[in-house]
Amino acid sequence: MPDTWRSGYGSSVTAAPRPEFDAELKAGLAVVGGMFPPTITPALLDFMRTSYASAPIDDLLAQRRIERLDLPVPGHLGDEIVVSVLRPAGLTGPRPGVVYAHSGGMMFGDRFSGIDLVLDWVDSLGVVLVTVEYRLAPEHPDPYPREDVYAALEWVASHHTDLQIRLDRLLVAGASAGGGLAAGIALQARDRGGPRLCGQVLDYPMLDDRGLTHSTHQFDGVGVWDRVSNETGWDALLGPARGGAGVSPYAAPARAEDLTGLPPAFIDVGAAEIFRDEAMAYADRIWRAGGDAELHVFGGAFHGCDLFAPHTAVGRRMIHVRNSWVEKILAD
Amino acid sequence: MQELLGRIARLDPSASLGLRVIACFDELVVGHVNTRGLLAAAASLAGCPAGFRRISEAACVRVGPKGDLLDGPAPEVPAALRLTTADGLEVWLERDGEPAANDGITLERLSLAVRARHGLVRRDDIRRHAAIMLDRQSSAEERVAAAEALGLTVQGEYRIAAAPLFAQWQQHPGGPEDVIPTRHGPMHVVVLPADHDTVVASPCGLGTVTPVDRLHESFRVAVVALRLCSPPEEPLVDAHAYGGLLTMLANAPEDSHQPDVERMAEVATRPWGLSTVAALLATQSIREAARHAGVHHSTLQSRADVVSSTLGFDPLDGLGRARLGIAFLSHRLRHSTVLELPPPSS
Numbered sequence: 001m002p003d004t005w006r007s008g009y010g011s012s013v014t015a016a017p018r019p020e021f022d023a024e025l026k027a028g029l030a031v032v033g034g035m036f037p038p039t040i041t042p043a044l045l046d047f048m049r050t051s052y053a054s055a056p057i058d059d060l061l062a063q064r065r066i067e068r069l070d071l072p073v074p075g076h077l078g079d080e081i082v083v084s085v086l087r088p089a090g091l092t093g094p095r096p097g098v099v100y101a102h103s104g105g106m107m108f109g110d111r112f113s114g115i116d117l118v119l120d121w122v123d124s125l126g127v128v129l130v131t132v133e134y135r136l137a138p139e140h141p142d143p144y145p146r147e148d149v150y151a152a153l154e155w156v157a158s159h160h161t162d163l164q165i166r167l168d169r170l171l172v173a174g175a176s177a178g179g180g181l182a183a184g185i186a187l188q189a190r191d192r193g194g195p196r197l198c199g200q201v202l203d204y205p206m207l208d209d210r211g212l213t214h215s216t217h218q219f220d221g222v223g224v225w226d227r228v229s230n231e232t233g234w235d236a237l238l239g240p241a242r243g244g245a246g247v248s249p250y251a252a253p254a255r256a257e258d259l260t261g262l263p264p265a266f267i268d269v270g271a272a273e274i275f276r277d278e279a280m281a282y283a284d285r286i287w288r289a290g291g292d293a294e295l296h297v298f299g300g301a302f303h304g305c306d307l308f309a310p311h312t313a314v315g316r317r318m319i320h321v322r323n324s325w326v327e328k329i330l331a332d
Numbered sequence: 333m334q335e336l337l338g339r340i341a342r343l344d345p346s347a348s349l350g351l352r353v354i355a356c357f358d359e360l361v362v363g364h365v366n367t368r369g370l371l372a373a374a375a376s377l378a379g380c381p382a383g384f385r386r387i388s389e390a391a392c393v394r395v396g397p398k399g400d401l402l403d404g405p406a407p408e409v410p411a412a413l414r415l416t417t418a419d420g421l422e423v424w425l426e427r428d429g430e431p432a433a434n435d436g437i438t439l440e441r442l443s444l445a446v447r448a449r450h451g452l453v454r455r456d457d458i459r460r461h462a463a464i465m466l467d468r469q470s471s472a473e474e475r476v477a478a479a480e481a482l483g484l485t486v487q488g489e490y491r492i493a494a495a496p497l498f499a500q501w502q503q504h505p506g507g508p509e510d511v512i513p514t515r516h517g518p519m520h521v522v523v524l525p526a527d528h529d530t531v532v533a534s535p536c537g538l539g540t541v542t543p544v545d546r547l548h549e550s551f552r553v554a555v556v557a558l559r560l561c562s563p564p565e566e567p568l569v570d571a572h573a574y575g576g577l578l579t580m581l582a583n584a585p586e587d588s589h590q591p592d593v594e595r596m597a598e599v600a601t602r603p604w605g606l607s608t609v610a611a612l613l614a615t616q617s618i619r620e621a622a623r624h625a626g627v628h629h630s631t632l633q634s635r636a637d638v639v640s641s642t643l644g645f646d647p648l649d650g651l652g653r654a655r656l657g658i659a660f661l662s663h664r665l666r667h668s669t670v671l672e673l674p675p676p677s678s
Binding site for chain 1: 333337352353355356357358359360362363364365368369372373375376377397398399400496497498517518669672
């Protein structure tokens with residue numbers, strides 16, 4: 001049966017009203033229309049793994065004078081995984097550190113996916129960035145991805161002297177699926193007495209497997225990550241447990257009941273993406289618990305638009321706002 | 333975006349990047365984007381800084397490919413990378429070496445957009461001929477004038493081919509073409525003579541053949557045809573295969589109460605629902621339909637019974653067939669995903 005004969009998806013006349021995309025972003029979409037499907041089904045997994053693969057990183061690092069060191073670290077269950085330690089060339093002495101979890105819907109991407117934006121922290125703030133090649137679903141379902149990142153965090157903390165990273169200025173960060181992982185390991189670190197974090201940067205994070213929010217249903221078939229893509233990702237991670245009673249709050253941080261005692265959170269999200277409501281709710285619950293969170297919702301922004309179109313006014317604003325918060329927390 | 337343009341070109345060497353550049357600036361003008369944003373788009377497309385000044389002033393605005401404002405005066409730029417308008421504005425691209433393939437169209441569109449932003453030309457006045465000709469709000473005189481300006485013969489008969497910018501074209505018959513804004517996004521249109529060569533494109537809709545002052549109807553029908561495409565099985569839909577049906581669908585108000593269509597949506601919730609309806613429409617009997625669908629006769633019969641009871645009428649009897657066909661097309665139209673960005677061929 002032709003793929004386009006689906007019921008209930010796509011540009012139905014009864015579709016919910018949604019905020020429009022920003023004009024500069026629409027112009028960008030007109031240029032690159034055809035590169036990224038908004039609706040990712042399991043059948044598209046191989047394609048996405050190929051097309052989402054990051055651009056060759058070494059030229060980019062050389063241009064920005066950033067040194068790279070790949071190291072094996074013990075991941076979940078002690079299995080070896082790789083991290084890359086990125087450091088400004090020639091900069092010695094203990095530096096603030098960031099443990100970074102990349103984007104890719106839990107199913108694709110690698111530790112350099114989307115890293116362009118966070119390299120700003122390395123070359124302008126002198127941060128050491130440790131980006132983790134966590135194992136991907138569905139081959140490695142929950143808890144592999146988050147336990148791999150958590151294990152990398154613990155490894156960074158226990159090797160901070162060799163890595164020349166300051167333990168008193170260590171934060172976790174991630175975008176999209178990586179943002180969900182970052183929120184999850186902030187919770188784990190709190191509950192397991194793990195490394196003390198000075199912040200968590202959650203960029204348009206993927207926090208909630210339940211898919212019940214209003215914004216989840218507003219963007220079927222538009223943008224770069226819609227409700228069906230989200231179900232595909234959460235299914236890959238959680239299998240039949242998705243949406244049910246037994247999902248760990250570390251895997252789906254929106255389910256965490258206690259948001260006290262967490263490191264200060266920076267949360268950004270677009271007004272025109274499915275994650276809008278769950279990001280807003282997470283910030284709101286941190287504040288109700290008396291915690292420190294900063295929330296930015298960008299009008300007309302779709303998911304990851306700062307990566308897609310960093311030259312636009314909204315893209316530049318997202319990058320600037322994020323970088324200035326990180327500067328506040330981490331800069332000398 | 334330059335990197336993305338390059339990637340599109342590598343994936344599909346036939347892709348018309350010029351149309352994409354045009355569509356980009358159309359969106360920026362419609363969206364009231366300011367000069368910095370216009371320059372940022374141009375710089376991002378070109379992969380080098382873009383600049384603007386009024387020729388009566390020394391001060392200029394220069395923007396890099398990341399949208400950053402650049403200090404300093406405009407560098408010397410060869411004539412091929414510079415465009416000065418009759419009303420005293422100048423735009424340029426700061427590229428070392430030879431101009432790139434799309435620099436010309438980028439500068440042309442940038443200058444027009446900047447002029448509109450500075451109030452030197454009204455947005456309405458920069459509408460192109462194709463947009464005027466295909467707009468049902470235009471008067472007949474305006475449409476005919478636009479058609480003549482496009483080089484069409486006023487007594488001739490033509491039809492519109494409509495495709496998204498990401499369509500893949502294997503055979504592209506000649507004819508005036510442009511990109512025009514629609515509520516489905518920018519649409520690539522080609523005006524074809526009635527006796528045109530075969531079109532091989534996916535996805536693509538061919539509208540009805542009409543005289544030049546009714547091409548706006550051909551366009552609306554072409555969009556309906558396009559939205560009925562199902563690549564790869566049915567990459568192109570020709571309205572003539574449906575007689576007047578697509579015209580009827582094009583003219584039906586979208587929010588009209590259509591109980592048959594709503595029940596078709598229920599049929600569609602079954603995994604075999606729509607393929608059963610398709611088989612019934614393609615054949616004369618349950619037996620043939622079963623062969624068409626590749627299932628046992630009794631399987632098709634029981635599925636057809638479910639379809640029948642869901643719809644509330646007999647889809648094989650008299651007008652029931654017509655109702656089935658129209659509800660099926662209407663449902664596919666309402667739930668069409670063909671204009672969503674598909675994955676490119678890897």
